[in-house]
Amino acid sequence: MASGGHSGDLPEVLVLGFPWVLPSLESQFSNRFQFLKPSNSDLPLLQFLSSFAQSARALLIPGGGIQLTSAILDCLPALKLVVTTSSGLDHLDLPELRRREIAIAYAGNLFTQDVADLAVGLLIDVLRKVSAGDRFVKQGIWPSKRKFSLGLKLSGKQIGIVGLGKIGTEVAKRLEGFGCKISYNSRTKKPTLPYPFYSDLHELAANCEALIICCGLTAETRHMIDRDVMVALGRDGVIVNVGRGAIVDETELVRRLIQGELGGAGLDVFENEPEVPKELFNLDNVVLSPHVAVLTTESMVGLTQLVAENLEAFFSNKPLVTPFEDYSS
Numbered sequence: 381m382a383s384g385g386h387s388g389d390l391p392e393v394l395v396l397g398f399p400w401v402l403p404s405l406e407s408q409f410s411n412r413f414q415f416l417k418p419s420n421s422d423l424p425l426l427q428f429l430s431s432f433a434q435s436a437r438a439l440l441i442p443g444g445g446i447q448l449t450s451a452i453l454d455c456l457p458a459l460k461l462v463v464t465t466s467s468g469l470d471h472l473d474l475p476e477l478r479r480r481e482i483a484i485a486y487a488g489n490l491f492t493q494d495v496a497d498l499a500v501g502l503l504i505d506v507l508r509k510v511s512a513g514d515r516f517v518k519q520g521i522w523p524s525k526r527k528f529s530l531g532l533k534l535s536g537k538q539i540g541i542v543g544l545g546k547i548g549t550e551v552a553k554r555l556e557g558f559g560c561k562i563s564y565n566s567r568t569k570k571p572t573l574p575y576p577f578y579s580d581l582h583e584l585a586a587n588c589e590a591l592i593i594c595c596g597l598t599a600e601t602r603h604m605i606d607r608d609v610m611v612a613l614g615r616d617g618v619i620v621n622v623g624r625g626a627i628v629d630e631t632e633l634v635r636r637l638i639q640g641e642l643g644g645a646g647l648d649v650f651e652n653e654p655e656v657p658k659e660l661f662n663l664d665n666v667v668l669s670p671h672v673a674v675l676t677t678e679s680m681v682g683l684t685q686l687v688a689e690n691l692e693a694f695f696s697n698k699p700l701v702t703p704f705e706d707y708s709s
């Protein structure tokens with residue numbers, strides 16, 4: 381067996397890429413599923429799939445690092461389920477999966493709190509210069525230089541949430557606790573929420589001191605945070621991105637940060653991960669994190685369980701625990 385390990389008649393789960401939870405799934409559920417791993421083989425991916433994955437009905441794929449293309453799907457005639465470990469689905473070709481009648485299970489709301497926490501953490505870090513202060517102390521600069529540059533107050537700030545779904549709403553709740561004034565732009569107005577809605581993103585930006593990007597990446601949101609939005613946000617404006625890198629025009633963002641035409645940025649996601657524009661490395665008003673908003677010890681325990689439950693449900697012909705059904709988004 382090219383994937384390593386033979387497990388008799390257990391249902392096969394093809395694994396593409398390197399899902400974070402794979403080691404814990406293997407250690408807890410190897411008696412339930414047989415994991416087929418092309419990454420363990422020397423064969424090119426499509427050749428591996430055509431040789432060893434013809435009967436695989438379920439596929440496990442992480443949220444990043446690999447796109448599920450038609451070329452891959454063409455090699456998987458028996459595929460009926462994709463389980464992805466993310467809440468964002470931009471790595472999946474949704475119309476193509478629908479056309480092929482392949483179901484999707486995803487992380488649902490599992491990461492909502494963690495992502496909202498990190499968004500607020502990044503905002504506080506940019507404004508109050510936590511990481512910059514940490515470097516100032518650890519690099520021994522404090523005794524000689526004495527003065528550390530002033531940060532900015534969070535309390536009372538006008539914050540614009542871009543995408544007021546589950547994550548955006550949790551960010552808003554947290555920031556209300558800091559006395560911030562929240563407004564938002566989203567696909568639709570949320571009548572049950574008290575915050576001012578701006579259907580025009582530029583208007584939102586013009587009325588805010590920071591934008592927190594919480595939406596998913598779609599054809600509509602790609603490069604939605606463009607030059608004009610950044611101009612509207614103004615020279616002191618801050619951008620925090622916990623959505624997807626490509627929602628922001630990264631080249632423009634970097635240029636404005638270098639030129640001092642934007643106040644700062646807190647970025648967990650980038651256009652070409654894991655590549656990050658090196659020009660950002662020396663900017664103290666920029667805080668970078670390696671796409672970890674969803675990753676906590678607790679969330680990975682929950683995710684391991686959720687993936688296993690979705691696989692169990694599928695193989696016993698029961699409804700998925702966290703199906704993704706809105707193929708249009």
Ligand SMILES: O=CC(=O)O
Pocket residue numbers: 443465466467468469487491674
């Ligand atoms: O970025 C991570 C996710 O979409 O879950």
